[in-house]
Amino acid sequence: MGKKIADRRVRRTREFLQSALVALIVERGYDAVTVQDVLDRANVGRSTFYAHFRDKEDLLLSGAEKLWKQFEEHFASAAVTNETPWMLSLAMFEHAAEQRALYRALSGKQGGNIALQHIQKKLYVSVRDHLKAQAPKRKKGFPPDLLAHYIISSFIAVLTWWLDNDASYTPAQMNEFYRQLVQPGVEQIFPVHA
Amino acid sequence: MGKKIADRRVRRTREFLQSALVALIVERGYDAVTVQDVLDRANVGRSTFYAHFRDKEDLLLSGAEKLWKQFEEHFASAAVTNETPWMLSLAMFEHAAEQRALYRALSGKQGGNIALQHIQKKLYVSVRDHLKAQAPKRKKGFPPDLLAHYIISSFIAVLTWWLDNDASYTPAQMNEFYRQLVQPGVEQIFPVHA
Amino acid sequence: MGKKIADRRVRRTREFLQSALVALIVERGYDAVTVQDVLDRANVGRSTFYAHFRDKEDLLLSGAEKLWKQFEEHFASAAVTNETPWMLSLAMFEHAAEQRALYRALSGKQGGNIALQHIQKKLYVSVRDHLKAQAPKRKKGFPPDLLAHYIISSFIAVLTWWLDNDASYTPAQMNEFYRQLVQPGVEQIFPVHA
Amino acid sequence: MGKKIADRRVRRTREFLQSALVALIVERGYDAVTVQDVLDRANVGRSTFYAHFRDKEDLLLSGAEKLWKQFEEHFASAAVTNETPWMLSLAMFEHAAEQRALYRALSGKQGGNIALQHIQKKLYVSVRDHLKAQAPKRKKGFPPDLLAHYIISSFIAVLTWWLDNDASYTPAQMNEFYRQLVQPGVEQIFPVHA
DNA sequence: TCCTAAGCGAGACGGTACGTCTTGTCTTCCA
DNA sequence: TGGAAGACAAGACGTACCGTCTCGCTTAGGA
Numbered sequence: 001m002g003k004k005i006a007d008r009r010v011r012r013t014r015e016f017l018q019s020a021l022v023a024l025i026v027e028r029g030y031d032a033v034t035v036q037d038v039l040d041r042a043n044v045g046r047s048t049f050y051a052h053f054r055d056k057e058d059l060l061l062s063g064a065e066k067l068w069k070q071f072e073e074h075f076a077s078a079a080v081t082n083e084t085p086w087m088l089s090l091a092m093f094e095h096a097a098e099q100r101a102l103y104r105a106l107s108g109k110q111g112g113n114i115a116l117q118h119i120q121k122k123l124y125v126s127v128r129d130h131l132k133a134q135a136p137k138r139k140k141g142f143p144p145d146l147l148a149h150y151i152i153s154s155f156i157a158v159l160t161w162w163l164d165n166d167a168s169y170t171p172a173q174m175n176e177f178y179r180q181l182v183q184p185g186v187e188q189i190f191p192v193h194a
Numbered sequence: 195m196g197k198k199i200a201d202r203r204v205r206r207t208r209e210f211l212q213s214a215l216v217a218l219i220v221e222r223g224y225d226a227v228t229v230q231d232v233l234d235r236a237n238v239g240r241s242t243f244y245a246h247f248r249d250k251e252d253l254l255l256s257g258a259e260k261l262w263k264q265f266e267e268h269f270a271s272a273a274v275t276n277e278t279p280w281m282l283s284l285a286m287f288e289h290a291a292e293q294r295a296l297y298r299a300l301s302g303k304q305g306g307n308i309a310l311q312h313i314q315k316k317l318y319v320s321v322r323d324h325l326k327a328q329a330p331k332r333k334k335g336f337p338p339d340l341l342a343h344y345i346i347s348s349f350i351a352v353l354t355w356w357l358d359n360d361a362s363y364t365p366a367q368m369n370e371f372y373r374q375l376v377q378p379g380v381e382q383i384f385p386v387h388a
Numbered sequence: 389m390g391k392k393i394a395d396r397r398v399r400r401t402r403e404f405l406q407s408a409l410v411a412l413i414v415e416r417g418y419d420a421v422t423v424q425d426v427l428d429r430a431n432v433g434r435s436t437f438y439a440h441f442r443d444k445e446d447l448l449l450s451g452a453e454k455l456w457k458q459f460e461e462h463f464a465s466a467a468v469t470n471e472t473p474w475m476l477s478l479a480m481f482e483h484a485a486e487q488r489a490l491y492r493a494l495s496g497k498q499g500g501n502i503a504l505q506h507i508q509k510k511l512y513v514s515v516r517d518h519l520k521a522q523a524p525k526r527k528k529g530f531p532p533d534l535l536a537h538y539i540i541s542s543f544i545a546v547l548t549w550w551l552d553n554d555a556s557y558t559p560a561q562m563n564e565f566y567r568q569l570v571q572p573g574v575e576q577i578f579p580v581h582a
Numbered sequence: 583m584g585k586k587i588a589d590r591r592v593r594r595t596r597e598f599l600q601s602a603l604v605a606l607i608v609e610r611g612y613d614a615v616t617v618q619d620v621l622d623r624a625n626v627g628r629s630t631f632y633a634h635f636r637d638k639e640d641l642l643l644s645g646a647e648k649l650w651k652q653f654e655e656h657f658a659s660a661a662v663t664n665e666t667p668w669m670l671s672l673a674m675f676e677h678a679a680e681q682r683a684l685y686r687a688l689s690g691k692q693g694g695n696i697a698l699q700h701i702q703k704k705l706y707v708s709v710r711d712h713l714k715a716q717a718p719k720r721k722k723g724f725p726p727d728l729l730a731h732y733i734i735s736s737f738i739a740v741l742t743w744w745l746d747n748d749a750s751y752t753p754a755q756m757n758e759f760y761r762q763l764v765q766p767g768v769e770q771i772f773p774v775h776a
Numbered sequence: 777t778c779c780t781a782a783g784c785g786a787g788a789c790g791g792t793a794c795g796t797c798t799t800g801t802c803t804t805c806c807a
Numbered sequence: 808t809g810g811a812a813g814a815c816a817a818g819a820c821g822t823a824c825c826g827t828c829t830c831g832c833t834t835a836g837g838a
Contacts, residue, residue, distance in 0.1 A: 009782090009783065009784085009834090009835095010783075013783080013784080034823085034824065034825095035824075035825070035826085036823095036824075036825095039785095043785085044784080044785075045783095045784060045785035045786060045787085046785080046786080046787075046826085046827090047784075047785080047786085047787095047826095047827080047828075047829090048783075048784055048785070049826095050825095050826060050827075051783080051784085054826095055825085055826080056825095113307060142371065142374070143361065143363075143371070145355070145359070146352065146355050146371060147375075149351060149352075149355045150348060150351055150352060150355075150375050153347060153348065153350075153351030154344060154347065154348050154351070156347075157343060157344055157347030157348070157351075158340065158343075158344060161339070161340050161343045161344075165339070167337065169337075177336065177337075177340060180336070180379060180382065180383060181341075181344050181379040181380070181383070182379060183379065184378030184379045184382055185374060185375040185376060185377065185378045185379050186375070188374065188378055189374060189375070203803080203804090203814065203815085204814075207814080207815080228792090228793065228794090229793075229794070229795085230792095230793075230794095233816095237816085238815080238816075239814095239815055239816035239817060239818085240795085240796090240816080240817075240818075241795095241796080241797075241798085241815080241816080241817085241818095242814075242815055242816070243795095244795065244796075245814080245815085248795095249794085249795080397788065397789085397829085397830095398788075401788080401789080422818090422819060422820090423819075423820070423821085424818095424819075424820095427790090431790085432789080432790075433788095433789055433790035433791055433792090434790080434791075434792080434821085434822095435788095435789080435790080435791080435792095435822085435823080435824085436788070436789055436790070438821065438822075439788080439789085442821095443820085443821080501695060530759065530762070531749065531751075531759070533743070533747070534740065534743050534759060535763075537739060537740075537743045538736060538739055538740060538743075538763050541735060541736065541738075541739030542732060542735065542736050542739070544735075545731060545732055545735030545736070545739075546728065546731075546732060549727070549728050549731045549732075553727070555725065557725075565724065565725075565728060568724070568767060568770065568771060569729075569732050569767040569768070569771070570767060571767065572766030572767045572770055573762060573763040573764055573765065573766045573767050574763070576762065576766055577762060577763070591809085591810085592809090595810080616797090616798065616799090617798075617799070617800085618798075618799095625811090626810085626811080627810060627811035627812055627813080628800085628801095628811085628812075628813070629801085629802080629803090629810075629811075629812085629813090630809085630810050630811070631800095632799095632800060632801075633809085633810080636800095637799080637800080638799095
């Protein structure tokens with residue numbers, strides 16, 4: 001089955017490109033990186049690049065997707081006891097700690113915000129659906145989409161602050177900060193113990 | 195007094211360019227707008243553009259700056275009684291309601307996030323300094339920068355949600371939503387009535 | 389042997405550009421031709437142009453160079469019996485007759501004088517060296533450089549007159565005119581039959 | 583009479599501009615000089631420049647015209663005995679010696695050839711008419727226009743050689759060189775003593 | 777073992793936007 | 808009222824990337 005081998009080659013090329021992009025983003029920031037730069041770094045021909053990715057953003061998002069997959073595995077394995085939503089945020093802080101360089105590259109000013117927005121959207125959908133499923137509980141009059149948007153935006157805010165200020169807090173501490181900020185307000189609007 | 199007249203001409207040109215950019219952003223989004231597009235729309239020569247602004251981003255930020263100035267005036271005049279911080283957020287919701295088109299153009303996907311980030315930074319600095327001035331009150335162990343970052347990020351999150359979903363809530367309602375979400379958490383960390 | 393093919397493509401592009409420029413010079417004169425005009429006419433991208441030529445002048449000179457090469461071949465093949473210097477001028481008149489359009493484009497007001505000056509310089513050097521090689525014969529006191537400069541300038545003068553007045557004289561007639569004008573003076577200064 | 587004063591101012595301005603252009607041509611060559619450069623050097627406003635001259639070339643030619651006028655005066659006064667045509671060329675060599683800097687600026691590579699071509703055209707017309715007036719003498723079959731073109735082109739060739747090589751020959755020597763080169767050929771075609 | 781199709785590097789190419797530069801026009805003020 | 812100051816529209820310039828493409832080389836699987 002030549003296909004399998006071919007796949008191996010293909011995967012190798014894709015990974016070269018992804019790492020090259022990440023490395024270059026770390027060095028000079030997403031916007032300053034040229035497709036040609038990536039090609040040179042990855043020792044890959046121009047046509048090969050475009051055979052695999054539509055453009056630079058596509059390559060970046062493929063990296064974000066990979067990261068997300070990785071996170072889902074991490075979450076699945078770690079959070080056997082994900083009884084509360086705070087386990088999810090904790091898992092993400094932990095994962096970010098493990099892959100700090102990658103997270104930094106994909107977030108904030110450096111990453112052009114594109115990758116993290118991609119992940120943020122996934123998280124938002126997930127939270128929104130979770131809330132919708134428990135609709136009756138919600139305090140009347142408060143737009144649920146806004147609540148979801150707030151929960152995720154706040155999380156991303158805390159996460160990026162952590163990444164951008166390479167403070168030496170542990171994932172557990174960060175999660176605690178996040179919980180302290182967000183839980184009181186949310187519980188009043190959406191009383192879990194109703 | 196030739197200077198004054200010259201200034202008049204200059205201001206006119208600058209305003210033409212700013213409005214042209216905003217109009218074009220509304221139509222196709224920031225990234226899709228070309229400097230040439232702006233020139234054509236504003237009936238302005240290429241060299242004139244570059245005599246006034248370094249590039250497209252500079253023009254956008256000059257618009258953001260103008261908006262900020264406008265907001266400061268609005269806030270100064272309206273909020274004689276700004277005894278609480280929530281007056282500031284209310285003022286901004288009100289201002290955003292008045293200048294909805296402009297705010298939408300400068301925020302979210304359309305505005306390339308650049309302009310709003312500019313304003314966000316100003317708000318952040320303002321809040322951070324305000325908090326620092328009252329440092330003693332703060333609950334031990336909570337990073338004040340993170341608190342400021344959270345307060346502003348949440349505000350921007352609520353604001354952009356409002357702008358992007360052209361929901362028909364009033365500024366007062368939006369401010370109330372914002373307060374409901376943020377106040378409980380913040381007061382526990384930073385007890386105002388201590 | 390991919391190189392050969394690539395070369396073929398490259399040559400084709402260069403030739404497209406050269407012909408386009410010549411055609412446009414004929415139509416409106418060198419100065420009035422824009423690089424963009426050339427690109428449009430040649431169906432070539434801007435970057436491709438600058439990959440091949442430094443600027444419009446470079447392109448023109450590459451045409452002149454090509455013409456010169458062509459002339460050298462013409463001269464080499466035709467003038468087996470180039471015992472006298474007048475054979476060279478005759479060869480050039482003949483070549484100019486063959487390539488009249490090209491010569492006109494590259495000379496006089498139309499061609500911006502640049503191309504012909506390029507060729508004139510080559511001829512000058514050639515004549516000067518020829519004279520230097522026979523230095524002893526020269527009449528004392530006459531600057532040899534001036535003599536060479538005169539011989540070539542006169543030739544160019546006769547040639548451009550011919551081109552600009554599209555008179556119907558044959559190359560042989562033109563060469564005879566040239567000889568009649570120049571030979572008597574030169575022979576007195578530089579007696580060939582000494 | 584304010585008119586006279588105004589005229590004086592006008593002349594002053596025109597002269598400032600002419601000298602500034604000449605000075606700048608000497609420094610960096612005609613093509614490299616910008617209208618703005620001339621304005622700065624002459625301390626003259628942009629609109630003033632365009633009130634007096636159509637463009638840079640117009641200014642240059644106005645200088646050439648002035649030079650030509652000067653030369654005509656020089657010729658008229660000096661050459662009471664201009665029985666032979668060689669007096670005219672001598673007069674021009676003398677004038678060029680007096681105004682060497684100016685001639686250099688207006689000729690050759692530096693001057694963009696424009697100015698000298700202007701003067702060359704005047705000389706050509708003068709010579710051609712002179713020849714036409716004596717038409718019968720001419721050797722049959724030789725185009726008189728070509729003869730005139732040759733006489734003047736050769737003269738310009740010798741003149742520019744002199745200017746460009748700042749050789750230390752006297753005007754009389756240069757004129758003798760010119761005569762040696764041109765007279766034999768011309769006399770055979772156009773026998774003066776017929 | 778050879779053969780063949782796919783993956784690939786190399787890089788020419790058309791296209792488009794950029795920021796710079798110069799031109800000639802125009803407007804406004806000042807002496 | 809003429810000239811200085813300089814804003815302005817126009818548009819060419821040379822540069823930088825982009826995404827498409829053509830071309831052979833390499834290479835690994837099935838014949």
